[in-house]
Amino acid sequence: MKMQTRSGVPLQHTYLAPDGAGERPGEFPFTRGRLANAHAHTAWIQRELSGEGNGQRSNAQIRYLLEHGQTGIDVIGDAPTQSLLDPDHPLAREAVGTQGVSLCRKQDFLDLFEGVPFDRVSISSSAPAFLALSGLVLAAREAKFPLERLRGSILHGPLYTEDCSYAWHLPVDFRVRLALDCMEFCSRHMPKFHAYVEDTYFFSESGLTPVEEMALGFVQLRHLVRKLIARGVAVDTFAPRIALLVNCGMDFFEEIAKIRATRRLYAKMMREEFGATNPRSISAAITSHTSGLSLTAQQPVNNIVRGSIQALALVLAGVQALEISAFDEAYRTPSKDAHIVGLRTQQILDLEAGAAKVTDPLGGSYFVEALTDELERRIRARIDEIEAIDDPEALSARGFFRDVFHQSMETAQLAVEKGDVALIGVNAHTLAEEDDRLLRDVATAKIETWHSHTKEISQFKRQREPAPVRAALERVATAVTGSENLVPRVVEALDASATIGEIATTMRHALGMPPDIFDQAPPGDPIGARHVA
């Protein structure tokens, strides 16, 4: 990209204060960016969330997005997958393939990643981390692609998943262990893979403020880092592959300041508290989604504008990767049309507006710098406040965070209702329902439930060889009660044709929990995963 303005004014990648003093991008504490010339050669990773139906259908989506210039992949599981349930579970059947892709066994992952160029694109998953990691390992093996070269990421939220996202129905200490096992596994076998992405996006969609979002994110991240160090894993072996996935709502400047303050807090924490020395351990990699919560069912076309503004904030803040929540978000996971709009928005910001040519273009703004300092102070204070109350796992177990999320859901809703925050089309400048037609049909088009996939899974369960499945699940159970890393055991179980529902059931059983948390009759399961262990 030409480093000059339309009038021919030459541009530098970085601008400093006139006297050359002050912080530079790529230098501690990285307020101004992770790298000195972040986008000198390539732009941020541009991707859109995808996933619907079965593995084959989602593979077609991925190919479509890559053909249209997407530079990364982010796949979300359907609600059963996110909840560690098989499609044939009685509570799951009406939700198969509608809000993401159904992934319960090895073949689903092979179908999903068939022909995907692992050497060119990074593979991110918004599915349960240990499942997504295990499935990706199997798909890479099938493609004969070396694990040590795999790039991509998995998201974690062990303290918060049960309270404001898809519950796994596994206890908090075990969820923490699964996250640590993923990190340790990758630090040994997948050095280029972001094994721990602190996902502040999903839980802040409860309506948290940017300060609360990052404070809770840091509380969780700090807990995990402390625990992994306590396991004897050296901080510089895993910290280079930690990243943060942050939200971006409509408060333009505060969101930018939040990200700048986050990089600063992260750098100080890693260097001063955890003793990291590798620059990659100290400079935060930040990926981002624009806020789905900020989008409205009314006048869906306005959501395209919201996404563009939020994406601009994120690019100006210097994120490494970006996804725009699509205009049909209030109704569904993105359609083909919504995908292309999101992708084109990013391409316009990049290639037409040149928004990333200069690193940290708002650095030095009186306003943005003051707001960055204030956000840093407030986030830090809130982290200290929460950590002073109790151990984060204990707080999670006794519902402290659940109360925080519920409170924020109420507060956010009340603010809209009372008109304290303007929401165009909802509490300001509304349209009569009959006039609100633009893009409405596109936004509300449904994805049919994939009952055919449920049938296929039932058949698959009946036809597989039961002995190896049982043996592999027994090894999962043994690993759960012992201390060995669970990731290889989950990989092995999936490879032996066990499903995620059976693996999760086996885990719960080994932990002394009831076999079915929903008190439902078990699905047609000849293996009897509940009887293993």
Next chain:
Amino acid sequence: MSRELVALAIMGIDQHENGAIAVARVLREAQMKVAYLGKFHTPDSVAEKAISEGADVVGISCHSWEYMRLVPQLVEKLKERGADIPVIIGGSVITPEDGEKMREAGVAAVFTSASDSEGLIECVRALSAAREKRRSVDS
């Protein structure tokens, strides 16, 4: 008449709770009682809980298309158990066309993102009062 009691639930594995929690607050602020049943319900479990709690109205929060299949089943389950408890549903995923289908399936009222709190409160009061009247006539 006594304070209206609304049983609020989310069915299937829909786990979007924002809407249900907001509605619970609106109803409580209108001096109604709310039995918040939470997530992971089946038509059977909602019917059972609504009856045992003595609910005047059942409210289902819908943020995934599962409701299209599960809500009509809930209406049937209540009928099977001989419970005269009206079912209302709400959620941004409900389109006007689908809302109409739900009414045909026996749902008493449908609320979408275009609805306001006053409408909801009035509706619950009217449904409870009508139910009270039917009961006094029966007895």
